[in-house]
Amino acid sequence: MCIKSFPFSKAVLDFSEDRDQIFVIDQNRDGQMRKLLINELEQNPAKLVKVTHYDGMPITASFISGTILQNIDAAPTKKMRQKVSS
Numbered sequence: 001m002c003i004k005s006f007p008f009s010k011a012v013l014d015f016s017e018d019r020d021q022i023f024v025i026d027q028n029r030d031g032q033m034r035k036l037l038i039n040e041l042e043q044n045p046a047k048l049v050k051v052t053h054y055d056g057m058p059i060t061a062s063f064i065s066g067t068i069l070q071n072i073d074a075a076p077t078k079k080m081r082q083k084v085s086s
Helices: 010-017 032-041 061-073 078-085
Strands: 022-026 048-052
Touching (some): 010 032, 022 032, 032 048
Parallel strands (some): 022 048
16 A cells, blocks of 8 residues: 555555554655554554665665565464465
8 A cells, every 4th residue: 555645544544454464665764654653543563564764765676575575584474474475
């Protein structure tokens, strides 16, 4: 889901409630989008995995996919890895 505005629409809440894990991609050092999701939608911080990039260069697809794959490999169960890859 691409979030384009704040305050969040009901669709953002529905999306987050339907998932066990969400990767939040942010090009901000402080991870503001993740913090907004936690505070405004009262989401469990453990559910929102940070994919943060802030070295001054544009974020790349390889950075995003690499970070997500690292987190999938670290997932505690095979079921979670299968769910994320499908």
